Amino acid sequence: MKYAGLLVMPAGFFLxxxxxxxxxxxxxxxxxxxxxxxxxxxxxxxAIRGHMxxxxxxxxxxxxxxxxxxxxx
Amino acid sequence: xxxxxxPPVADLSxxxxxxxxxxxxxxxxxxxxxxAGLGRSRSAAQSVLGSLVLVSVAVLVFALVxxxxxxxxxxxxxxxxxxxxxWNWAGTGPIALSGLSSSPMRAQLTLLFEFLALSLAVxxxxxxxxxxxxxxxxxxxxxxxxxxxxxxxxxxTWGGGWLAQLGLNFSLGSGFLDxxxxxTIHLLGGFSxxxxxxxxxxxxGKFPKEGLSTAMPGHxxxxxxxxxxxxxxxxMPLNMAGAxxxxxxxxxxxxxxxxNTLLSAAAALAATFTVTRIRFGKPxxxxxxxxxxxxxxxxxxxxxxxxxxxxxFTGLVAGVAMPLLVEFLELAVxxxxxxxAVSVHAAGGLWGLLAAGIFAPQQGQFxxxxxxxxxxxxxxxxxxxxxxxLLNRVIPFRVEPDGERIGMDLHELGGGAYPEFxxxxxxxxx
Numbered sequence: 001m002k003y004a005g006l007l008v009m010p011a012g013f014f015l016x017x018x019x020x021x022x023x024x025x026x027x028x029x030x031x032x033x034x035x036x037x038x039x040x041x042x043x044x045x046x047a048i049r050g051h052m053x054x055x056x057x058x059x060x061x062x063x064x065x066x067x068x069x070x071x072x073x
Numbered sequence: 074x075x076x077x078x079x080p081p082v083a084d085l086s087x088x089x090x091x092x093x094x095x096x097x098x099x100x101x102x103x104x105x106x107x108x109a110g111l112g113r114s115r116s117a118a119q120s121v122l123g124s125l126v127l128v129s130v131a132v133l134v135f136a137l138v139x140x141x142x143x144x145x146x147x148x149x150x151x152x153x154x155x156x157x158x159x160w161n162w163a164g165t166g167p168i169a170l171s172g173l174s175s176s177p178m179r180a181q182l183t184l185l186f187e188f189l190a191l192s193l194a195v196x197x198x199x200x201x202x203x204x205x206x207x208x209x210x211x212x213x214x215x216x217x218x219x220x221x222x223x224x225x226x227x228x229x230t231w232g233g234g235w236l237a238q239l240g241l242n243f244s245l246g247s248g249f250l251d252x253x254x255x256x257t258i259h260l261l262g263g264f265s266x267x268x269x270x271x272x273x274x275x276x277x278g279k280f281p282k283e284g285l286s287t288a289m290p291g292h293x294x295x296x297x298x299x300x301x302x303x304x305x306x307x308x309m310p311l312n313m314a315g316a317x318x319x320x321x322x323x324x325x326x327x328x329x330x331x332x333n334t335l336l337s338a339a340a341a342l343a344a345t346f347t348v349t350r351i352r353f354g355k356p357x358x359x360x361x362x363x364x365x366x367x368x369x370x371x372x373x374x375x376x377x378x379x380x381x382x383x384x385x386f387t388g389l390v391a392g393v394a395m396p397l398l399v400e401f402l403e404l405a406v407x408x409x410x411x412x413x414a415v416s417v418h419a420a421g422g423l424w425g426l427l428a429a430g431i432f433a434p435q436q437g438q439f440x441x442x443x444x445x446x447x448x449x450x451x452x453x454x455x456x457x458x459x460x461x462x463l464l465n466r467v468i469p470f471r472v473e474p475d476g477e478r479i480g481m482d483l484h485e486l487g488g489g490a491y492p493e494f495x496x497x498x499x500x501x502x503x
Binding site: 002006007009010011012013014016020021026029030034036037039040041043044048049051052 | 271454455
């Protein structure tokens with residue numbers, strides 16, 4: 001799944017390139033550039049999800065404040 | 074007859090840019106200090122030595138190979154034509170910096186800026202791979218960044234490449250603007266950090282199969298916070314030099330750039346301080362430091378383009394978003410990023426670049442910024458992943474489990490950073 005996400009991202013980039021070449025009108029061009037970025041964002045989301053560690057339990061808060069014995073070790 | 078001669082504005086700008094650039098290494102020192110502080114005590118020496126090694130490898134490779142592709146001073150480049158429009162995608166500079174001493178002052182200064190920017194960029198993933206990324210693998214990654222990725226991004230944005238020419242060729246504002254290196258340094262470095270975190274994986278015990286994910290806070294708050302102050306001293310001149318070199322700003326605009334840099338960092342710190350205080354009951358020192366850094370990163374994109382109020386706004390947004398993103402990446406998507414580089418540098422740089430487009434007065438500037446971001450995200454991130462994954466086959470990124478257990482200092486260097494200190498037992502191994 002992570003590779004699928006990473007392959008989708010260049011597709012978004014080429015959509016962006018196509019937008020600036022094919023659409024001289026500012027509104028249409030901006031809309032298609034935004035679509036290209038959205039595709040890249042979806043690819044990134046899929047790639048991130050593909051790299052997630054498998055979870056069995058629920059993850060709770062894990063930042064520094066909850067460590068025993070102080071904030072910095 | 075004696076005539077008073079006033080130096081041309083360009084000469085004056087270049088004369089100012091040199092001392093500014095000589096201060097910029099303090100940003101590198103600050104980042105190295107922050108990386109070391111955010112890692113564990115048993116990997117501190119490896120972290121700082123690694124910073125020196127990575128910078129050394131990167132500048133050498135860039136001097137020998139990368140500078141050729143990054144070159145923008147010669148005014149030429151590798152160009153192909155599509156729909157009658159020139160697409161300048163790589164520089165054609167001299168190999169191994171030949172003829173540097175006889176090149177114009179501007180060319181030498183832009184090269185110095187690029188060396189410093191590259192040094193900052195390679196330290197960003199180094200912080201994310203703390204406590205498990207091998208030094209040799211880090212150095213090899215820095216070499217790849219210096220030889221290929223950084224030169225291309227640098228040429229596209231600063232060297233007259235196709236992103237810089239978006240204004241000329243497509244009437245999109247002034248083309249993609251990256252005055253202080255938000256894309257070239259921080260977005261590139263942040264994406265590299267994300268790839269390193271993916272490939273190296275989380276530290277042992279970080280995400281146990283059951284229960285809470287384990288907190289592994291930085292080992293020295295003083296390093297982290299003092300690193301932030303040092304970084305500020307280097308960041309302001311870097312942004313000012315960027316304004317002179319890449320934006321053609323007049324010297325009179327420089328104090329405003331410095332003030333906006335400071336305002337952005339201060340606003341981001343105030344926002345992160347407030348957010349962490351609300352969420353955890355007390356402000357979190359390491360997150361506040363990262364908030365300050367996120368404000369600085371944001372200022373890299375827009376300090377020379379926005380008003381002071383806009384700089385405060387951009388800093389506030391970065392400061393609010395950063396701790397929330399750190400928490401989201403760690404808890405929701407299992408990204409173990411000890412230095413928070415993805416949240417600070419990638420997200421901060423992204424926001425700064427977009428803010429520069431939002432607040433720019435030129436028509437089409439926001440779209441130009443979007444296209445620049447799209448190039449980094451859609452072209453470079455997958456390419457970095459591909460090459461780093463191949464590199465990982467040759468030089469494994471991750472240290473052996475035993476090396477991770479005893480610490481990178483002992484495993485890679487044979488001695489610790491604090492030999493006389495008692496090292497506490499690590500309870501995180503389960």
